[in-house]
Amino acid sequence: MSSKRERRQREIIARLSEQPGMRVGELSELLSVTTETIRRDLDDLTRQGLLNRTYGGAILTQGGEPALSQRHALLVAERTAIAQAAAPILAGANVLMIGSGATTVHVARRIAMEMSRITVITHSFGVATVLSFNPTITVLMTPGIYHSGEGAMHGAQTARFLQDYRADWAIIGASGLTPDGPSDALIEIAEVYAGMVRQAGRRMVVADASKFDKLFTASYARWSQIDTLVSDRAPKGPLAKALRGSGVEISIAKIL
Structure with missing residues (x-):
């Protein structure tokens, strides 16, 4: 994996830690890359067990469930x-x-x-x-x-x-x-x-x-x-x- 992709994927994890359940479009705009690039990154991170894909986006994998308010x-x-x-x-x-x-x-x-x-x-x-x-x-x-x-x-x-x-x-x-x-x-x-x-x-x-x-x-x-x-x-x-x-x-x- 290129260092550029690694940095971008670390940024995706950081963003999802701060704001759970972000959409592909939001991540694309924040990181200034295409939605196709974000989808590939999300797929990579899902295969690594770090994310769960959702309709149009992703959430961080949880060891347990977050509180109901989250x-x-x-x-x-x-x-x-x-x-x-x-x-x-x-x-x-x-x-x-x-x-x-x-x-x-x-x-x-x-x-x-x-x-x-x-x-x-x-x-x-x-x-x-x-x-x-x-x-x-x-x-x-x-x-x-x-x-x-x-x-x-x-x-x-x-x-x-x-x-x-x-x-x-x-x-x-x-x-x-x-x-x-x-x-x-x-x-x-x-x-x-x-x-x-x-x-x-x-x-x-x-x-x-x-x-x-x-x-x-x-x-x-x-x-x-x-x-x-x-x-x-x-x-x-x-x-x-x-x-x-x-x-x-x-x-x-x-x-x-």
């Missing part, structure tokens, strides 16, 4: 599209359980636009906030211990509360998706997700393609327990095989 600035186009694809699948439901996360907040916002006279049980303050814009939606907020990084409740009180309710659907995010199932970086939050899976008649995982083939600490379900995966790209390889084998319906969102 995740809200990432993958906005992908999450918006996933929400648009997920909401119609929920038509006819009366009671939903919604887990915490950036993608589920997008889904909740779409639910507030498209659904009415339903009850939503959640441990996420972000989910509750966006649902509040629709006065016909009743929101039940779980008790528990507040996790400031996730903006959500967890713990024994949360688990006991969920046991008293049943839902038509649980809508849950994930930090990683492998052939064994979805997993999360936060053990305490994954315990809440597992409780929602147990209490729902049907279960939906909403996660963008950057989560494919990544395993995190806490596995909260097997694919045999999940009915639908909504993502922005189709899984491939062993993950796709595991989903097919477990009968998981895959819905691919269209990014506009």
Whole structure:
């Protein structure tokens, strides 16, 4: 690799450290090179395991997930599209359980636009906030211990509360998706997700393609327990095989 390319790629890493989720056009303008050059650099850095490609850009590879406040600035186009694809699948439901996360907040916002006279049980303050814009939606907020990084409740009180309710659907995010199932970086939050899976008649995982083939600490379900995966790209390889084998319906969102 030329020293010029090395310097440029180091600059790309530095820029993404300061401003996560930058687009190709932004990087091209900042570094005064063509978009084709930036795409080649991003491909190189992705092969090195330093980046994850996104729709139109890239984010730094994380050892764990960043705080929810940071995740809200990432993958906005992908999450918006996933929400648009997920909401119609929920038509006819009366009671939903919604887990915490950036993608589920997008889904909740779409639910507030498209659904009415339903009850939503959640441990996420972000989910509750966006649902509040629709006065016909009743929101039940779980008790528990507040996790400031996730903006959500967890713990024994949360688990006991969920046991008293049943839902038509649980809508849950994930930090990683492998052939064994979805997993999360936060053990305490994954315990809440597992409780929602147990209490729902049907279960939906909403996660963008950057989560494919990544395993995190806490596995909260097997694919045999999940009915639908909504993502922005189709899984491939062993993950796709595991989903097919477990009968998981895959819905691919269209990014506009």
